[in-house]
Amino acid sequence: MSGVFPINIIRFFLLLLAQVLFFSNIHAHPLLDVYIYPIFILSLPFNTPRWLLMVLSLMMGLSVDFFLGSLGMHGAAALLLGFLRPNLVSIITPKGADFEINPNIYVQGIMWFAIYYSVAYLILLGSYFSIESWGFYNLFWLVIKILLSTTTSILISIFLLYLFTTDKRRRHT
């Protein structure tokens, strides 16, 4: 429990910088955005109280907004994700499963993480793009944009998780 604060603070700033300096500068296609900052929200310990989740999500979202010049939009979307995260976790977790405090891709497994990230990114990016476009695109293009961006973001995020997560089980053996 001792390392929870520093590790999350470091993760906050690293993800923020990676997002605004790299992933938001790729500009591959106007229908394709890559967002990795939700990893911060999804990696917070399971026992984080809901109000703290909401506050931290909002902070992350507004920080991203601050750099991308879209003040409030990522904030609103991230806040929604932070609010719904405890429900999401309890719905997709099998009853009686004994989880560690922190979400870890080696502990919960790739299937659990794939579902966890898919639903979470759909909530976040779906709400973000809906807010951002304000009816500018027609519904078809909006759905295409959400699906394309969500899929790409999930793949890149899970790849990053594998790169930067240590397998705790390996240490025990």
Next chain:
Amino acid sequence: MYNLVRFLLRFWLLILFLSLEGFCFYLIYQNSKFHQVFLYNKANEISGNVYLQYAASKGYLSLGRVNDSLARENAFLREKAMESFIYLKNEEHTITDSTATKLQLFTYKDAKVIRNSVNQSANYIYIDKGASMGIKEQMGVISAKGIVGQVVKVTEHYSAVMSILNRNFRVSAKLKKSNFFGQLFWSGKRIDEVRLEEIPKHVNVHVGDTIVTSGYSVLFPENIMIGRVRKVYAQPEKNFLEIDVQLSADMNSLSHVYVVNHLQKQELEILDSAVINQAKK
């Protein structure tokens, strides 16, 4: 009693959630005109600085490409120089001094792009020149390859440019061949494509025709390249053509741009207001 407390606790979280969402939407509403974001002047100077450092380090990686484009830009400017002038002819005198016969209409200030976005429905570009270098709102911005946008907000050292890839951007454009003009705006589907409308149906438009600025606004000089016709739609229920235009400027890899300053803008505005006053009477 315990249940009541638990209920209130859940209720309290919902209230917190809704009020924070309300705060976010208040920010979005405040921000929707974009101008207001610059009320946080200091904040933008900070993020502007971060982006400036980032652009400086990124600049090294593309020096070769930038050199090429600068050489091409020089050629382009040489070509353009004549078009920056209008010639004053006076029948009563024969003027021998060649400098006295022309009046400069446009000056250009070069600037570096420090932040560019193309993925939103309202895209903006930040450049590293601001009020201290004489940049003002409502100035046009072009690159060597074509038009880029329009300055919408200026701080001391930075300016925000509404990109052509912005749902609020409108510019008057014409077909170079036939001089018919219409409204040009972004359709939002691709970053290399804009839409030209209000061209009458009887006009012959072919794929590959050049679209340039009309010169009717004070934003851009006449005949600045915008792009080429990619596709023409003639819908039977409409009187006008809808034309997809492939942008000549690569909005994705902008690094050097020019801010256009119309020197006779005030004079035109005086004329404008005089005409409007005349019409009111």
